[in-house]
Amino acid sequence: LTEMLMPVQSWGKNFATVPVPQRTVGDIFRFVASKDNTKVTVTSKVNGTVVHQNFTIHHAGDYVQKKFSSSMYSHIQASDPIAVFQFSQTQASAHENIDPSMITVPPIEQYGTDYTFTTPEYSKGQYQNQFMFIVDSRHKGGLLLDGHHLPHNQHYVHIPGTHLVGGYVNITVGTHTVSHKNPNMTIGGILFGRAHVESYGFPVGFLVKPINPVTVTAPPTTPPTTPQPTTPQPTTPMPTTTAPVCDAPPMTRGDEVDNDCDGRVDEENCDGTDTDGDGHIDEDCNNEELQIIGRR
Incomplete structure (x- = not known):
């Protein structure tokens, strides 16, 4: 199993997990540290x-x-940036069509506001496809799949220690979009598919904001050797450099980039006011059109 890694500068400290749907044998989670003694x-x-x-x-x-049970929704917090991977276990019976797959779990800090994705093709028919989601519990009613609200009987599970809920919904083969009525609301999403002794899983998208400084220390230089040194030659360590925490490009409305390095994406309304209360005006704008109310 292979998966493309996120750059370490984009690893996170907060994660929410949703179990692979309709399983009984549990999932395996792997936590990889970027620093020593990560709690x-x-x-x-x-x-x-x-x-x-x-x-x-x-x-x-x-x-x-x-190993987490198949009913376990969780919140993961780390003292330093980590990467988290979720593995589905192999098929245990004919009633659980599946095969091992490896899924990168996106950090909450890297959730986007909308996604467009396509289900993969299966060589022997069609996968049963499911969209696993994370959303703010206070605004779960605004979650949209292909422009429509989720079913009225949609099941949501609260994730302990957060204001988030998770769940999943079955989706058809083809291309889909996930968004929210509030264009600033972030969503976590994973696409999972199953067939007889075969499965796939991957995040439908995430941001790769450089939210973590990376310190790089070069090895010390070695002094030149001399036949008979009279005094020890001290080594001169190379300077330690720290990459910038955030180096965002110039803002374009609705670009889904944290242009002001505050951990939020497109939070301003471009209305000439300080929408997010950080002392700056229209520095990280969404693409929502202003609605003018009143008489001309």
């Missing part, structure tokens, strides 16, 4: 009780692997 807390609900799992990843590049 991770997984908050979930087991039999109605909120449970916290705490562990430490001791070295950068190392990982810890956990």
Whole structure:
């Protein structure tokens, strides 16, 4: 199983997980650290009780692997940026058509506001496709699939320790769009498909904002050797440089870029006021047209 990695500058500290739908054997999650001694807390609900799992990843590049039940929705918090991967387990019976797949779990910090995606083709027929989503519980009614609200009986599961809910919806073969009535509302989404001993899974999209500084230290230089040195030659370490936390391009309305480096995307309304209260005006605008109310 392979997956393209996000750049370390875009790894996150907060994640929400949705289990692979219609399974009973659970999913495997892998947590990869970008820094030494990264502390991770997984908050979930087991039999109605909120449970916290705490562990430490001791070295950068190392990982810890956990198995979560097929009913477990969780919130993951890390002291330093991490990458999280979700693995579906192999088919255990004829009633659970599936095969192992590897899914990059997007950080909450990198959620986008809308996505367009297409279901993959299956060589022996069609996949059963499902869209797994995360959205703000206070605004779940505004979530739109292909411009339509989700079914009135849609099931949502609260993610402990957050204001988010998760769930999934079956979708047909073809191209789909996911958005929200509020153009500034961010959404997390994963597309999953299953067939007999075959499956796929991938995020439908995410941002890659450079939200983490990356420190690079070059090895010290080695002094030139001399046949008979009279005094020890001190080594001169190379300077330590820190990449900028955010180097966003100039703002274009609705560009889905965090142009002012505040962790939010397209939060201004371009109405000549300081919409987000940060002391700047129209610095990170959405594409929503202004509605003018009143008499001319």
